[in-house]
Amino acid sequence: MENVESKTGNEAVISIRGLYKSFGEEPILKDINLDVFKGENMVVLGRSGAGKSVLIKILIGMLPPDKGVIKVLGQQVDKLSGKELDALRLRIGFSFQSSALYDSMSVRQNLEFPLIMNLKDMSKADIKQSVDEVLDAVGLTEKIDEMPSDLSGGQRKRIGIARTLILKPEVMLYDEPTSGLDPVTCEEINELINEVQQKYNTTSIIITHDLTCAKETGDRVAMLLDGQFFKVGKFEEIFASDNEKIRSFFNYNFIQ
Amino acid sequence: MKNSRQHKKVFTKALDAYFAGVYKAYKFVARFFKEAFRPPFHVGEIINQCYVIGVKSLPLIALTGFITGIVFTKQSRPSLSEFGATSWLPSLISIAIVRALASLITALICAGKVGSSIGAELGSMKVTEQIDAMEVSAINPFKYLVVTRVIAATITVPVLGLFCGFVALMGSYFNVHSIEAVSLVSFFKNGFATITFLDVGSALVKSTVFGFTIGIIGTYKGYNAVKGTRGVGQAANEAVVLAMFLIFVEEIVIVQMANWIRYF
């Protein structure tokens, strides 16, 4: 339990206890413990292949854990029935590493799709209003009728985030929101993540190996090393450490 | 000694993989039947997919059907005229087209055009995490992508088969008419005199089975595409090869069953 800090008197929205996960013989996550509190941005840092994506896929029930208790919004994810899991997933937004926009649909259809499929009795006017609202939130109102293939990488990321925001999630999971983007676009995405936190009062986990992103968006940072959280705390605390591996991660990123 | 043991290991591994594959395919088909009969039914998307399948393959089926009709008539004429039996041409051609050619040609064309495009489409959706994206927004991707496409293919392929048969007969009439003065009415009258309900019925059953095969194989390969860009091409390719192979197997089985009924 030494990894787990707690904010004063606030209940954890996401709580992970003793999580283990391996693929075949190879252990990826070994005894992960983490609490994320309401309204907090938690950054998970780690090298490529450390198991960051695996961790949040377990949180949303796309991968089963081998062992451990994983609670999101008070519910134990791996114990839910299909229906219960769907109900929970509607309260969680998941922004994919690859944006994962539906490439046969326009931006508008991409945004409408989760609403039409999940909220059957929503009126056309309400749908239109929701679409306009999230597009405005990500600052891409003029792209509404374009196809995803005509958007830049940063725009795709933002539309992807808009698509998850449209269901008004209480929890946001961002998988490498800034990977593959130039520094200016990264900056815009970082701002967007902070705006989302303030405007929608979301609790977020932001997965990244981009230190600028970690510094700007993270209220707290967790460092994933060799399948465990080496340390959880403020950005400066983590990198004040003289652990060899953390130092090299830090140096490498800033030389880049 | 050691070598032979190694061979044995490789062999059992391949066998394991084979049976694991068969089991996975079985689960996929079972899941289809489980989910196909449960709401929501996505009727709009099914109609949309029927349209896509029809538009994609209609021109090619029309062309191939028509040419097959002409060529088959042309090639059969010399052997029949040897016996002075060219008046049998319409009924011979009708039997060939209705019993075998129309449904088979349609199925093979659809396996190539529709099967590969379903495989590639779902494959790229899988590889680019679009299928995962549906899942995390509480949309059942199996229902929305797989069930709709399989049902659409099962409905559309028999309709296309009927169309192909009609066009092929027209092609045949085109050839017959250019040599003998036969009216369209007497051509069809003559041709259909030998066609039974069993012929048409078994052709429709066959087409339906072919349509289901094309849909389920295309979606299976696409839905289980391996990550990476190679996975997409592989899914499309394997969908075509496997669907064509199964279509021939099913053809033999259904013809055999129809013949049992016929001579019962």
Ligand SMILES: Nc1ncnc2c1ncn2[C@@H]1O[C@H](COP(=O)(O)OP(=O)(O)OP(=O)(O)O)[C@@H](O)[C@H]1O
């Ligand atoms: N479904 C799976 N089946 C088998 N192995 C997997 C699966 N998903 C992930 N892995 C393995 O787990 C390890 C961690 O993968 P993961 O995608 O979580 O890395 P990551 O930390 O997100 O890296 P990146 O920064 O490159 O995205 C990798 O070695 C990967 O090969």
Ligand SMILES: [Mg+2]
């Ligand atoms: Mg990842």
